[in-house]
Amino acid sequence: MLAERLAAAGWLPADWAGSFAAVDRGAFVPARAWVDDEYGSPHPIDRDADPTRWRAAVYADVPIVTQLDDGATVWPATGGHATSSASQPRVVLEMLTALDVHPGHRVLEVGTGTGYNAALLAHRLGDDQVVTVEVDPTLAELARARLAAAGYKPMVICGDGAVGWPAGTPYHRVVSTAAVVAGHVPYPWVEQTRPGGLILTPWGTPFRNGGLLRLTVHDDGAATGRIVGDAAFMRLRQHRAAAPFGHAARLGDLLDASTTAEESTTTVRPLEVATGHAAFAIGVAIEGVQSGVFPDAEPGHVEVLLYDVRSESGAAARITPTADAAGRWPVRQHGPRRLWDEVETAYTWWALLGRPERTRYGVTVTPTRQQVWLDHPSNIVPTP
Template sequence: MTTDDLTTRATEARRALARTLVDAGDLTDPEWRRAFEEVPRHVFVPYFYAPSGERISGDDRWFAAVHEDRSLVTHRTNGAATSSSSQPSLMATMLEALAVADGMSALEIGAGTGYNAALLAHRLGDDRVTTVDIAEDITGPARERLATAGYRPTVITGDGSIGAPDRAPYDRIIVTCGLSAVPPALLQQLTDDGFLLTPLGNALARIHPTGPGTATGRFLPHGAFFMPLRHTSTDGVPTRRPPLPIGPGRPSTLPVATIADNHFRFLAGIAVPGLTWQYDLSESGEITGARVWHPDGSIAHAHPDTTVTEAGPRPLWAALEEAYRTYQIADRPTPDRYGVTITLESQRAWLDDPDGPGWTLGG
């Protein structure tokens, strides 16, 4: 395929993807639609990794995947996926939720491929956009791809939890990696009427500062699955599974199939953060058993006979059962029924009301 052929095909494919996002209701703002139609995603994703680990580049499989509504793993560390190009529908949802206007400045935490920074720069202008990622082997290629596509926002290599204070304040901060709690430094870099949009658990929260070190916010109804924020260049490798528990199991009050319910998984993610999951699936794709563990060495094994065994410093499955009781009593709440309160002393997610059931973030 010649360069001209690729350019023509990619232009048509971007327009088709934008129409798909519009038809699905994920893209409603004409300015953002124009950005998705004009920013060349294929420049930012010259290759990606299949689940098998195969690197795919330059062929029809690559071209089709880049112009589909799917996330693509773009960076691996010691064999583990540590960076990706997010699903375009989720990107559109987040960008529209920013509610930007001309003249605003934006900080992105999680540069990744640079594609989202290009969309921001297309909408706001290069000088209004700053993006941060942890490792030069991510930011270097992102910077080059941005320049190739005609965009030159400020790209910084550093710990995203620190932000980019030298260019603050920002009207909007968008976090494109998973957080278990909001880094206080980011709140300090917002304008008085600005806000931060971030994944917490597996949903999006829009958080407004209310004073020095304090903030409040609500979750949006949308799911949001992101790789976790990395504080060092070697972060991101999944925790090795501890030895499986041994001994007799006990009856469980949490049906193992419930962990496929994204609304429950949201609550589980804020009630018991930092978990790694592994499933057993039937031929029809139903979950019949699971292992779940935490970096502190705790592990639980849910068996097909509905019993569970646990080991380590804390009973993980018991904590999940407690979250499930709250979930049932509250009539299976969706993420938009939850909110966040941040003080100098703590960060707390709550259900329905700040005085309602709550969980310490990052705990």
């Protein structure tokens, strides 16, 4: 039914239809997991206690969270941060399509998670052609067992996927299902991919986790390519520090309590800086700022919060119905950095460039540096 629904919506590419129909997502999702409710909060699902609800979630086009806080938060608790999931099927298919695999290709997957994506790759290409690396030993072991039970035997390695898996080289394709932070595409992925091969990875900034980067590896050891889509994934473990979890509430409270916060107004729509193509471009241009959109204490009001953990700076722009009508929104800024001013400057720069969409941006990776460019590798975008 999921395949039918995705096909009807035009999201099931013909070359993946056979594998998608053959590999049962339900064989890879644990009996106890979490799915977001209509308010975006994780809700426990249990195959034994409520099989109807579990099946409805597993065979829907939604991500299923399978681990919180690296396993420290135990089901059915719901607080904490998602650290592993079975990705949304539509996104899985979008990434597999962008990966452009063909029979005979060898693929390295980083981030085994449930093993579902590895099973799709193994079905399409053959067990011997697929290596998948998972950093979490419990998840790696569970994925290995689920893959074997479903009849697939790709090589499952427990280790740090950022160093690739040199013993399996060279690969025609490297696909990461964990996000890389801008400036930190692991160079071993380039070294381990054949010239002409592709690397596909979610790529984002602390400001905006989203952007699917596809690099082509060249003979000279460099890799270049564009952002080809939008994909918000959990980050590679070692890249989490760039955008640490759990500081929004703390820095938001600090800002609310501040008696020295600077008050001003802005004519830039707060939601526009925090979402979409603008947020992608702003994230590329500024250093270490995280953003979030939160309901404000006052009902019906929303707040765009900007925060920088290192300097303990925060800024909030409130979206109120009356301010909206007047075309100005109130802003409060606290701490050594004036984050709203920085973000507004970056936004203005992006607007002056003609508001380029994220797919006009590209990245070059060499052994010694990583650069972001607009439209052409020679048109380098200044980054922090």
